[in-house]
Amino acid sequence: MSNFQEGKTKAKSRYLRRKKERRKARKSAAPRKHVDQAREILVGSDDHDEADGDDAHSENDDGEVAAEVTVAPGTDVKERRTSKKEKTRDESDDKPPRKRRKVVDVESIPKDTIEIVATVDDQHLEPSQRQTPPQRSPTPQAALPSFPLPAIPDAPSKSVLAVQGLDQALLGAEVVNPAASIPIPSEGEEDTKSGLSGKTRKRLIELGITELFAVQTALLPFLLPKNYLQRSLYMPFNPPQDVCVSAPTGSGKTLAYVLPIIEILSSRIVTRLYALVVLPTRDLVTQVRETFEAVGKGRGLKIGVATGQHSFAHEQSQLVADRSSHKVDILICTPGRLIDHLTGTPNFSLQHLRFLARHIFIFASVIDEADRLLAQSFQDWLAQVLAATRPSSLHRPEILTPLSPHTPTVNANDIPFSDALAPHFLSQWKKAAFVADIDEKKESSCQKLLFSATLTRDPGRLAALDLRNPKYFVVQSRMAEDKDKEMDVITDRFTMPATLNEHMIVCESSQKPLMLFHLVQSHNVQNALVFTKSSESTTRLVRLFQSFETARAPEARHTVVQAYSSDLPAGERKGILDKFKAQEIDILVCSDLISRGIDISHVSHVVSYDVPVDMRKYVHRVGRTARAGRAGDAWTLVEEQEVALRCSGLEERILINYQARYFKSMLKASDHLGRVKRLRVVDKDVASLVGPYQASHDLWALWLGTNSRPSQTALQNLREIYTR
Numbered sequence: 038m039s040n041f042q043e044g045k046t047k048a049k050s051r052y053l054r055r056k057k058e059r060r061k062a063r064k065s066a067a068p069r070k071h072v073d074q075a076r077e078i079l080v081g082s083d084d085h086d087e088a089d090g091d092d093a094h095s096e097n098d099d100g101e102v103a104a105e106v107t108v109a110p111g112t113d114v115k116e117r118r119t120s121k122k123e124k125t126r127d128e129s130d131d132k133p134p135r136k137r138r139k140v141v142d143v144e145s146i147p148k149d150t151i152e153i154v155a156t157v158d159d160q161h162l163e164p165s166q167r168q169t170p171p172q173r174s175p176t177p178q179a180a181l182p183s184f185p186l187p188a189i190p191d192a193p194s195k196s197v198l199a200v201q202g203l204d205q206a207l208l209g210a211e212v213v214n215p216a217a218s219i220p221i222p223s224e225g226e227e228d229t230k231s232g233l234s235g236k237t238r239k240r241l242i243e244l245g246i247t248e249l250f251a252v253q254t255a256l257l258p259f260l261l262p263k264n265y266l267q268r269s270l271y272m273p274f275n276p277p278q279d280v281c282v283s284a285p286t287g288s289g290k291t292l293a294y295v296l297p298i299i300e301i302l303s304s305r306i307v308t309r310l311y312a313l314v315v316l317p318t319r320d321l322v323t324q325v326r327e328t329f330e331a332v333g334k335g336r337g338l339k340i341g342v343a344t345g346q347h348s349f350a351h352e353q354s355q356l357v358a359d360r361s362s363h364k365v366d367i368l369i370c371t372p373g374r375l376i377d378h379l380t381g382t383p384n385f386s387l388q389h390l391r392f393l394a395r396h397i398f399i400f401a402s403v404i405d406e407a408d409r410l411l412a413q414s415f416q417d418w419l420a421q422v423l424a425a426t427r428p429s430s431l432h433r434p435e436i437l438t439p440l441s442p443h444t445p446t447v448n449a450n451d452i453p454f455s456d457a458l459a460p461h462f463l464s465q466w467k468k469a470a471f472v473a474d475i476d477e478k479k480e481s482s483c484q485k486l487l488f489s490a491t492l493t494r495d496p497g498r499l500a501a502l503d504l505r506n507p508k509y510f511v512v513q514s515r516m517a518e519d520k521d522k523e524m525d526v527i528t529d530r531f532t533m534p535a536t537l538n539e540h541m542i543v544c545e546s547s548q549k550p551l552m553l554f555h556l557v558q559s560h561n562v563q564n565a566l567v568f569t570k571s572s573e574s575t576t577r578l579v580r581l582f583q584s585f586e587t588a589r590a591p592e593a594r595h596t597v598v599q600a601y602s603s604d605l606p607a608g609e610r611k612g613i614l615d616k617f618k619a620q621e622i623d624i625l626v627c628s629d630l631i632s633r634g635i636d637i638s639h640v641s642h643v644v645s646y647d648v649p650v651d652m653r654k655y656v657h658r659v660g661r662t663a664r665a666g667r668a669g670d671a672w673t674l675v676e677e678q679e680v681a682l683r684c685s686g687l688e689e690r691i692l693i694n695y696q697a698r699y700f701k702s703m704l705k706a707s708d709h710l711g712r713v714k715r716l717r718v719v720d721k722d723v724a725s726l727v728g729p730y731q732a733s734h735d736l737w738a739l740w741l742g743t744n745s746r747p748s749q750t751a752l753q754n755l756r757e758i759y760t761r
């Protein structure tokens with residue numbers, strides 16, 4: 038230090054003097070005398086530039102911020118100089134002296150006398166993470182404004198998140214109270230609400246339908262407006278709005294589109310293909326055709342089906358008469374067969390379509406096995422169907438553009454009459470009058486009607502439907518006071534029929550058949566559908582059931598159990614369904630093939646023998662009961678598995694219920710867990726069934742050829758089953 042001070046310039050002396058004065062003045066003013074003393078020892082009074090930074094912190098040569106240390110008075114501090122990067126100063130240099138640093142051996146300072154005010158790393162931390170500096174001045178707290186503590190805002194509620202990015206039309210959906218209904222006035226009476234004609238009302242009453250269900254009360258006035266112009270077959274300048282409906286299973290969605298279609302088409306003069314209903318399975322096609330035929334009886338409408346059950350040539354002859362006319366007004370079909378006709382049947386045209394209805398499977402995930410193969414090669418069937426409802430170009434081509442390379446082309450000149458073309462197709466007719474650019478654009482009058490119990494809210498999928506100004510209807514009960522309760526369809530909740538009771542039984546996997554037998558015996562499960570995960574499981578369970586019945590009561594009437602799966606030919610399946618409807622079969626064991634849309638009124642129980650893979654499957658399965666306001670029970674058997682754990686020679690057997698956890702979390706995610714009650718079955722409940730169950734197991738093993746030493750009873754039972 039002394040070396041450095043020896044050759045002081047005038048400026049330097051002046052500077053040091055002023056500095057001394059400043060320090061003196063401060064010392065006399067500040068109560069922190071001991072702190073400054075310590076600083077002086079630490080930093081050195083001669084070369085410390087206080088003008089720029091005072092006592093906040095000092096900066097080292099690398100630009101880092103050094104820790105400021107306060108030391109209690111009287112502390113013996115060992116002084117040391119840093120040798121690193123120390124530079125000799127040019128004595129004649131006029132510039133203010135560079136800051137130099139003295140480093141204290143902090144280790145040598147007693148711990149309790151040191152306070153760390155700020156560390157280098159602290160500078161990079163978030164304010165909330167920094168160490169709070171000690172109070173240095175006795176400034177009263179109230180004098181300073183207090184900063185609010187940083188806080189993480191509350192996460193947005195599920196319903197707020199759910200509406201992000203949703204289609205506005207879906208947000209503005211009309212919510213329909215499930216309890217709403219309108220009585221149907223008889224033919225002579227005035228009808229102000231439903232919009233149905235006297236003839237249709239008479240027919241409904243003949244069928245025993247005396248009131249409209251909730252979904253119908255909303256849909257009918259919308260699709261059958263009082264203004265008859267809006268009921269026209271062609272509305273090229275004012276095309277109708279598309280409709281999306283989400284309503285619980287068994288709530289009457291089929292009639293909600295069958296009735297308006299019949300009403301509007303009844304005014305047609307020439308038969309053309311005006312309505313197309315696309316369904317995923319043949320069984321459903323048959324079911325919906327029966328509804329159309331029943332309601333449309335006496336109205337002169339021609340109804341056709343295309344499912345691939347008959348030869349292609351036969352179907353072609355049923356659909357198209359000659360080059361300009363169709364033989365059906367309403368076609369009910371599966372998607373694969375529809376594409377076959379679009380691409381392979383001459384003059385099969387969708388230009389006159391007034392209604393395109395799709396029930397349940399907006400995004401058909403279950404498709405009849407026979408149709409699945411076709412469907413795979415026609416993934417974009419909907420796009421093809423929609424394209425066929427519109428002319429392919431605004432300009433008039435010589436030849437009507439084919440839909441695909443396989444479509445037979447039609448020479449526009451061959452079309453004899455302009456009325457064989459829909460208004461928006463007229464420009465394609467060669468003999469058409471002069472078409473000017475100022476002509477108002479004509480649009481297809483096709484109105485899309487989409488119905489589902491599990492309507493998607495996925496914007497991407499909805500966009501693929503190419504909906505025109507869609508109107509949404511959602512049938513669900515809403516508690517007005519529950520502000521956070523958005524529409525079920527938005528929050529991925531599912532509305533279940535109010536008359537449905539749901540239960541689950543958690544049991545070991547080996548006990549599942551026993552639990553099913555217990556349900557059948559003690560809860561009188563009859564008229565039941567039992568769902569398994571595959572066709573093989575279906576067959577196996579039916580065999581086991583039959584052997585159980587034989588072992589339980591060889592002489593008594595057995596519960597009639599039948600398998601229903603896609604392995605069976607279509608004709609046989611229909612026969613089985615008819616028998617089940619006629620109550621000749623008590624329990625139908627089936628795969629998910631039947632879970633969607635099938636309407637069998639007397640089904641009082643649904644058992645999910647294997648847990649459904651997702652919530653939509655669950656909704657459709659349990660929805661086969663409790664239909665049209667009737668009561669129904671749904672049971673789900675949830676497996677827990679026993680596993681052996683070996684530890685230090687000890688073996689412990691524990692039950693793992695991961696399936697129960699999965700099932701519960703699935704229900705919880707849809708806000709549905711509270712509705713499914715757990716049924717506990719104890720040993721005492723099934724004691725009387727264990728014997729026959731064991732015997733049926735022996736029998737089953739015998740059947741499989743794995744029982745090498747069968748008992749006499751098992752052999753006798755097997756003989757009986759075979760003879761039966």
Ligand SMILES: Nc1ncnc2c1ncn2[C@@H]1O[C@H](COP(=O)(O)OP(=O)(O)OP(=O)(O)O)[C@@H](O)[C@H]1O
Binds near residue numbers: 245247284286289291
């Ligand atoms: N207004 C009504 N009055 C009496 N019964 C009705 C009425 N509307 C429909 N039904 C009956 O209710 C049952 C269920 O109807 P439907 O099959 O249309 O239900 P859904 O809503 O389509 O069910 P899912 O979603 O399972 O296909 C049918 O048996 C049908 O005949």
